[in-house]
Each structure stands twice: as C-alpha cells, then as structure tokens.
Amino acid sequence: MRMNKKVLTLAGVALTAMSLAACGNNDKNKASGDLNVTLKANPVTLDPAKTIETPSSSMQTQSFEGLLKYDKNNKVVLGEAASQPKVTNDGKTWTFTLKKGLKWSNGDPVTAQDYVASMRHWADPKTKSQAADRVADLENYEQVSKGQAPTSALGVKALGKDKVQFTFSKKLPTVNVRNNFASLKPVNHRVLSKEGSKYGSTSDKAVYNGPYKVVNWTGGSDDNWSYVKNNQYYGKKNVHMNKVNVQVTKDNNTAQNLFKSGKVQETSVTADYVKGNKNNKELHTSLMATQYYLYFNGKNDLTKNENFRQAVNYAFDNNQLAKKVLQDGSVGATGWVPKGDMKNPKNGQDFAEEAGHLQKQNKKKAQDYWKATQKDLGKKNMTLNLLADNTDDQKQVAEYLQSTLQKQFKGLKVEVTTLPHAQHVSRDFAGKFELNLTDWNSDVPDASDFLSLLKTGNKVNFTNNTDQKLDDLLNQANDGTKSASERYKLLQEANKQVHTNADGVPLYTAAQAHLVSKHVTGLNYGPFNTVAQYQYAQWKK
Amino acid sequence: MRKYIIKRLLMMVLTLFIVATLTFFLMKMIPGSPLGNTMKLSKAQQLAVEKQYGLNKPVWQQYLSYMTGVLHGNFGMSYQYNSTTVASLIGHRVGPSILISFQALVLGVIVGILLGCVGALKKGTWADATSSTLAVIGISFPSFILAILLQYYLGFKLGWFPVASWDGFPSTILPTIALSAVPMAQVSRFVRTEMVEVLNSDYILLAKAKGLSVPQVVFHHALKNSIIPALTLIGPLAVTLITGSMVVENIFSVPGIGELFINSVLANDYPVIMGLTMFYCLLLCGILLLTDVVYGLVDPRILSKEKGEH
Numbered sequence: 001m002r003m004n005k006k007v008l009t010l011a012g013v014a015l016t017a018m019s020l021a022a023c024g025n026n027d028k029n030k031a032s033g034d035l036n037v038t039l040k041a042n043p044v045t046l047d048p049a050k051t052i053e054t055p056s057s058s059m060q061t062q063s064f065e066g067l068l069k070y071d072k073n074n075k076v077v078l079g080e081a082a083s084q085p086k087v088t089n090d091g092k093t094w095t096f097t098l099k100k101g102l103k104w105s106n107g108d109p110v111t112a113q114d115y116v117a118s119m120r121h122w123a124d125p126k127t128k129s130q131a132a133d134r135v136a137d138l139e140n141y142e143q144v145s146k147g148q149a150p151t152s153a154l155g156v157k158a159l160g161k162d163k164v165q166f167t168f169s170k171k172l173p174t175v176n177v178r179n180n181f182a183s184l185k186p187v188n189h190r191v192l193s194k195e196g197s198k199y200g201s202t203s204d205k206a207v208y209n210g211p212y213k214v215v216n217w218t219g220g221s222d223d224n225w226s227y228v229k230n231n232q233y234y235g236k237k238n239v240h241m242n243k244v245n246v247q248v249t250k251d252n253n254t255a256q257n258l259f260k261s262g263k264v265q266e267t268s269v270t271a272d273y274v275k276g277n278k279n280n281k282e283l284h285t286s287l288m289a290t291q292y293y294l295y296f297n298g299k300n301d302l303t304k305n306e307n308f309r310q311a312v313n314y315a316f317d318n319n320q321l322a323k324k325v326l327q328d329g330s331v332g333a334t335g336w337v338p339k340g341d342m343k344n345p346k347n348g349q350d351f352a353e354e355a356g357h358l359q360k361q362n363k364k365k366a367q368d369y370w371k372a373t374q375k376d377l378g379k380k381n382m383t384l385n386l387l388a389d390n391t392d393d394q395k396q397v398a399e400y401l402q403s404t405l406q407k408q409f410k411g412l413k414v415e416v417t418t419l420p421h422a423q424h425v426s427r428d429f430a431g432k433f434e435l436n437l438t439d440w441n442s443d444v445p446d447a448s449d450f451l452s453l454l455k456t457g458n459k460v461n462f463t464n465n466t467d468q469k470l471d472d473l474l475n476q477a478n479d480g481t482k483s484a485s486e487r488y489k490l491l492q493e494a495n496k497q498v499h500t501n502a503d504g505v506p507l508y509t510a511a512q513a514h515l516v517s518k519h520v521t522g523l524n525y526g527p528f529n530t531v532a533q534y535q536y537a538q539w540k541k
Numbered sequence: 542m543r544k545y546i547i548k549r550l551l552m553m554v555l556t557l558f559i560v561a562t563l564t565f566f567l568m569k570m571i572p573g574s575p576l577g578n579t580m581k582l583s584k585a586q587q588l589a590v591e592k593q594y595g596l597n598k599p600v601w602q603q604y605l606s607y608m609t610g611v612l613h614g615n616f617g618m619s620y621q622y623n624s625t626t627v628a629s630l631i632g633h634r635v636g637p638s639i640l641i642s643f644q645a646l647v648l649g650v651i652v653g654i655l656l657g658c659v660g661a662l663k664k665g666t667w668a669d670a671t672s673s674t675l676a677v678i679g680i681s682f683p684s685f686i687l688a689i690l691l692q693y694y695l696g697f698k699l700g701w702f703p704v705a706s707w708d709g710f711p712s713t714i715l716p717t718i719a720l721s722a723v724p725m726a727q728v729s730r731f732v733r734t735e736m737v738e739v740l741n742s743d744y745i746l747l748a749k750a751k752g753l754s755v756p757q758v759v760f761h762h763a764l765k766n767s768i769i770p771a772l773t774l775i776g777p778l779a780v781t782l783i784t785g786s787m788v789v790e791n792i793f794s795v796p797g798i799g800e801l802f803i804n805s806v807l808a809n810d811y812p813v814i815m816g817l818t819m820f821y822c823l824l825l826c827g828i829l830l831l832t833d834v835v836y837g838l839v840d841p842r843i844l845s846k847e848k849g850e851h
Contacts (some may be wrong), residue, residue, distance in 0.1 A: 044622050052578040128593045128623060130578040132586045145589055201624030220622030221633035223707060223796035247706060250800060251791045253689060254705045257697045261704055420807045422573035425580065430572075440580075460580055 649724025657732025679726025
C-alpha cells in the first residue's frame with residue numbers, strides 16, 4: 001500500500017500546484033501601473049557601436065539619447081543639444097552645444113568628451129563594429145578603422161565641456177546627417193574605459209542618459225528585464241510610464257495570446273494575424289524604409305537580355321501582390337524609391353509621388369517583350385531559378401512571382417530556391433542567382449541610398465550591370481556641391497534612368513504591425529525609427 | 542566496474558574530439574559570413590572585422606587555435622552576442638531547459654508506469670484500451686500542438702496557468718505537461734508489455750497463492766521487474782527532451798537552449814555552434830554512461846556479465 005500512498009501524495013501535490021497556478025489575474029482591462037511589452041528576439045548588447053539588430057536598438061532607444069532624437073511623431077528634433085548645430089559654409093563641420101545640467105543615471109555629468117569617446121570607440125578596430133557605416137563619413141575614419149591612425153585622429157573633438165565638433169570628410173545632405181545624429185548615442189567615457197570590451201554586455205555594465213534605465217538585463221541570453229524611469233533625465237517630467245517590463249516572446253501565437261489576455265499592452269504581430277484582423281482597432285501597421293526588389297543577374301544569358309528584363313518589369317501587379325498576397329499592410333511599389341522616403345526640399349512633396357507611377361503592369365507589353373526575348377535567344381522554352389529567403393512571407397512572394405511569370409510567359413519555367421538569410425546573402429555576393437528576390441532597408445530619408453543599389457562598384461549591386469548615365473547622375477548629385485533642390489532634381493532623373501534600364505523590378509514597400517492596447521496612447525512607429533519609444537507612452541484617461 | 546567506467550570515460554574524450562573536429566570543418570563549409578551586416582559594411586570594414594576575429598586565417602589555423610582554446614577551457618566569444626562568452630551564454634540557458642525536461646521526464650515516467658500497470662492489470666478491458674489510446678496519442682501527437690492547445694485552453698481561455706513567462710514553478714507546468722507526452726507514452730507501452738509477461742510468470746502465481754493482495758503483488762513484485770527495460774529508455778529520452786524542446790520553449794517563452802542552437806547555425810555563429818555541439822555530445826555520452834551504470838546496478842546479471850568481459 002506504500003506505493004499507493006505515494007501516488008496519492010503526488011496527485012495531491014500536482015492538484016495543489018494547479019490550483020495555486022490558477023490564481024492568476026485577468027488583466028484585460030489594465031489601464032494603469034507598469035507597462036508590459038514583448039520583443040521578438042533577444043537583444044545582443046547595450047553598446048550602440050556594436051548594434052546591428054532591432055531588439056538591441058529598441059533597448060537603446062529607451063535608455064540613451066543623442067544630440068538629436070525622434071519626437072512622438074518620428075520627426076528629428078533636439079535631444080541633448082541645447083540648440084540647432086552650427087554648420088560651416090562648406091557643410092563639413094557641425095558644432096553642437098549640450099543642454100546645461102545633463103546627467104548620466106549614475107550622477108556623472110554628460111560632457112562633450114562622452115560623445116568623443118563614443119565616436120572613437122565606434123571607429124576603433126578593436127570594437128569590431130559592424131555598424132561602422134554610421135561613423136564612416138567622419139574625417140580620417142578609414143585610417144582609424146584600419147588601425148593606421150590613432151582614434152584621436154578621428155574627425156570629432158570636444159571644445160570644452162559642453163561643445164562637441166564633428167568634421168566630415170565631405171559635405172553630406174543635411175537631412176541625412178540629422179537622421180544619423182538621432183541614432184548616434186554617447187557613452188559615459190569613464191564607464192567605457194572601466195568596462196572595456198564588456199561595456200554594455202549587461203545592464204550593470206552601462207549607465208544611461210535617456211528616459212529609462214535598463215534594469216535586470218543579464219545579457220544576450222536574458223528573456224526578461226525592465227526599463228525604470230531615469231530620475232537624472234532632463235525630460236523626466238514628460239515620461240509618464242514609471243516602469244516598462246519586457247518579455248522576449250518568439251512565438252507569434254504566444255505574443256497574441258499574451259496580448260489578448262491583457263498580460264502585455266504592446267506586441268508585434270506577423271502578416272498571418274494582420275490578414276485575419278484587419279478591423280481590429282488595436283492593430284497598427286506602419287510602413288518601413290524597406291523596399292523589396294526582383295534583381296536580374298547581368299551575367300546570365302536570359303536575365304541580361306533587355307527584352308526579357310522589360311517583359312518581367314511589365315508582368316506584375318504590385319498592388320495585387322501587396323493587397324492579396326502579403327495582406328500585412330505593405331504597399332505595392334510604384335517606383336524604385338519607396339513612398340515616405342525622401343521629401344522635395346522645396347515643397348515637401350514625397351519623392352515617389354512626384355516621380356509618378358513608373359512601375360505598372362502591362363500584360364500586352366509584357367507579351368511583346370517576351371516574344372522578342374524568344375526571338376533574340378532563338379528558343380521557345382527556358383528555365384530560370386528564383387532565389388529568395390526561406391521565411392513564410394518571402395516564400396509566398398516568390399510563389400506569386402513564379403506563378404505570374406509562368407502564366408504570362410508560355411515556355412518559361414521558374415524554379416524557386418529558398419535559403420536561410422545568411423546563405424542567401426552569400427549567394428548574392430557570389431553572384432550565384434538568376435532572379436533574386438531581395439530587399440534594401442535604408443537609415444536615411446534619401447533616394448540616393450536606394451538608387452545607388454544599381455550604381456557601378458557598389459558592393460551590393462548584385463545585378464552586375466553598369467549604367468554610365470545612372471552613375472554620372474548619382475555622382476553629380478552626391479559630389480557635395482549641389483544645393484538641396486538641385487540634388488533632388490538629379491535624383492529624380494536618376495530614378496527615371498533606373499526605370500528605363502530595368503535592371504530590377506521594384507515590388508513592394510514592407511510594413512510592420514503591432515498590437516497596442518486601447519488603454520495606451522503615444523506609441524508611434526516611423527519608417528526610420530521602427531521601434532516603440534516608451535517615453536511617449538501613457539495610459540488613456 | 543571501475544575499469545569499465547574509466548574505459549567509457551576515455552571513449553567519451555575521443556568521441557568529443559572527433560565530434561568537435563568534424564563539426565568544425567563541416568561548419569566552415571556552410572556558405573555565408575558570420576558577420577550579420579555584410580550588406581552595409583564596406584569591403585574594407587568587413588575585412589577589418591574579419592581580421593579581428595581571425596577569420597582571415599586559413600581554416601586549419603583557425604581549427605588549431607580553437608582547439609588550443611578549448612583545452613584551456615576557453616570556448617571563445619559569440620559573434621552574435623559579441624561581448625558574451627559562449628560558456629556564459631550556454632550556462633544561462635541550460636538551466637531552464639534541463640529543469641523542464643527533468644520535470645517532464647519525471648511526470649512522464651510516473652504517469653507512464655501507472656498507465657502501463659492499468660493496461661496490464663485490466664488487459665482487454667476499456668481501461669486497457671484507454672491507456673493504449675493515450676499512449677498512441679502521446680507518441681503520434683507532436684508536442685508543440687499539445688503545447689499550443691494547453692496554452693490556449695488552460696492558459697488563455699481558463700486562465701489557470703501563465704500563458705507564457707519564466708517566473709517560478711507555475712510557469713513550468715504547461716511546458717512540462719506538453720513535453721511529458723512522449724516519455725509517458727513510451728514508458729507506458731514498455732511497462733504494459735513487460736508487466737503482462739511478468740504477471741504470467743511463476744513467482745507472481747506463487748505470490749498470489751500466498752494470499753497477497755493485488756496492490757502488494759503488483760507494486761512489490763511485478764513492477765520492479767517490469768520497469769527495468771523502461772530504464773534503458775530514460776537516458777535517450779532525457780537527451781531527446783533537452784535537445785528537442787525548442788519549439789515548446791518558444792511557445793512558452795522558456796529561456797532555454799534549443800533556439801540558441803538553431804539561431805547560431807542560421808547566423809553562422811561558429812563559437813556557439815561548436816560550444817553547443819560539444820555540450821550536447823557530452824550530455825548524450827554522460828547520460829548513456831549513467832544509464833548503463835544504473836542498469837547494471839538494478840540488474841546484477843548485467844554487472845556480472847560486464848565483469849566477466851573486462
């Protein structure tokens with residue numbers, strides 16, 4: 001009978017545990033207290049110089065602030081800078097003055113030296129920064145990053161305690177520099193030199209100058225931590241949520257269940273959810289500065305054929321692709337540059353809208369070009385391979401492209417190869433593809449960033465095609481001598497040239513989707529600042 | 542026995558060495574760079590970072606320097622989490638994985654034994670059919686489906702358990718139940734088959750003839766011999782649970798080790814791939830050795846056979 005007693009005891013323990021666990025609250029109507037949110041993946045670091053992925057970027061957005069910052073509506077405004085920077089006539093030197101009385105969370109004053117230390121740390125080859133593109137335009141960056149010059153040679157210096165001067169190697173478009181300054185964060189130079197390579201590897205190995213302090217983050221393998229209001233932050237009066245708790249939730253269904261049960265008030269969701277919940281008022285979709293393209297390999301007989309490239313350019317209905325296939329808030333591309341990217345400096349109009357509908361389906365023209373292709377190559381039947389990422393949405397897009405091409409072009413067979421992203425990228429660089437479904441994500445509101453994808457010598461011009469006219473237009477636009485409106489005109493011309501040449505097909509501008517509780521207000525997501533800023537969140541009254 | 546264990550330990554070292562070497566060279570054959578931002582880095586920037594990591598050296602040199610590090614207990618730094626050592630990454634994540642796997646194993650084995658006993662004692666009745674059906678469902682029903690159902694009904698709809706979190710015992714209950722289905726099913730099938738055989742043996746007949754009650758016959762005499770074969774299952778089951786719990790971990794937001802492995806392979810994070818492969822290998826060898834030793838202790842016939850051999 002002893003065994004029976006044990007079994008009964010075990011059953012009793014299990015039942016007690018179940019009833020204890022059942023004591024959870026239902027927080028569906030939570031409208032006060034801590035804000036609870038999820039992140040899709042683990043952040044890697046609190047060191048801005050080492051950050052290349054969204055989760056770390058999200059964590060730093062809450063806890064650090066640069067000279068400029070994004071406001072509630074994602075406009076670039078003054079951050080720690082007391083006033084707008086003084087820019088020299090040649091546009092190369094930018095001088096900022098810091099606000100008075102700025103402090104780090106440990107009570108240290110924020111000084112110009114902290115900005116200098118951050119830039120030097122970024123460019124130092126020992127940092128192994130993969131985000132070096134952010135500081136690569138500073139004077140002497142190249143020599144410093146190769147270890148051929150000391151970090152002190154970098155184009156940044158402190159002019160006293162509250163003035164910091166940046167010198168760039170060439171004149172850059174003002175809007176690009178301002179956007180970059182909203183992303184460049186300082187480091188407390190004392191803490192950096194104390195922690196060395198361990199700086200930012202846990203929340204204890206960094207101090208914060210932003211709206212929140214990161215608390216209880218024990219490093220890249222931690223799934224739970226909090227942001228606690230930073231009482232040293234100059235704008236603390238406008239920070240409404242005292243504490244934000246973060247839980248890494250990798251599974252989409254779990255994130256939705258946590259949101260629906262009221263356990264979290266903000267979470268990101270995927271296309272599957274968006275498709276079935278379009279009328280949900282708590283669902284927010286926003287466009288990102290990410291455009292998807294279909295590239296042609298310029299070294300393949302079929303894909304280098306201009307008639308074929310034109311045929312494919314007229315084959316797709318991008319609107320249908322976005323609205324019927326993706327259904328996640330993405331919009332069909334009307335041209336090479338996505339909507340919401342660059343603005344006309346004269347009238348504030350959107351670059352893509354002013355360019356007009358350059359990318360349109362025309363089945364008749366597509367057919368004519370296809371017939372001309374068959375004639376050019378002297379073949380009726382051809383097979384092509386389409387390379388894509390192996391994520392669900394990319395597989396769906398690839399299948400749509402495959403079926404459209406096969407339906408419209410009799411004799412063409414399209415095979416799809418999907419690979420994990422890292423392997424896909426290695427095939428891009430090796431030129432091992434025929435058709436390539438790929439994307440570009442920009443950090444600056446500048447059409448040049450997208451148009452340069454097809455420039456000769458750009459290492460991400462995977463088409464391998466060269467177009468002298470396009471190169472000339474882009475070189476002129478970026479030579480540092482043009483006024484903003486002259487430059488804008490040149491970029492519009494370059495855009496037309498890209499469409500004439502048809503080296504790739506712009507397909508759609510990607511969107512992201514979030515669920516935000518109806519009790520929370522103030523969370524907005526922008527194309528360049530895609531993460532939530534909890535300093536602006538507050539409970540609805 | 543001691544000689545046997547020492548021999549097995551030496552074999553473990555050799556196995557580890559072979560696994561590490563094979564993994565290192567296979568891993569280097571995976572296309573793609575371990576750097577996550579190659580699209581945005583200029584060629585010079587990329588070369589500079591690769592040089593810092595020693596990735597510009599020939600593969601055999603990289604192998605030698607890695608193995609030298611391992612011999613000194615240094616498994617390197619993760620490329621993805623580039624301020625974190627591999628040992629600390631694994632160290633932080635292995636605890637939750639082992640905890641839910643251990644709980645699932647204990648729950649699965651206990652319930653499995655009970656179901657197996659019921660099946661054997663009530664052979665041919667509805668109770669036997671139910672126990673068999675449960676076992677078939679346990680084996681054929683993927684644990685992640687069970688996890689989703691448990692989360693939806695017990696977590697979300699009824700609110701009895703946390704939907705997903707890692708915050709004390711209650712948050713381990715649903716992942717434990719989801720993972721326990723397979724061990725429960727396998728153990729119950731083994732125990733039932735063995736128990737049916739044992740119940741027909743002479744010594745059970747003798748026990749019954751002596752007038753012992755059914756529970757005494759079952760728990761004191763029949764069960765002990767019936768669970769020995771199930772012991773052989775426990776080792777491999779434990780390893781399968783620890784290494785195979787990734788999807789369940791993801792569903793319940795358990796900060797475990799499974800996803801780290803998949804991500805490290807997808808991101809070509811060489812030091813983490815190596816560290817985890819060697820960890821899994823060590824775990825498998827260790828558990829198999831332990832199972833063999835325990836098996837020998839429970840069934841002395843095996844021990845004497847080993848003694849005879851060695």
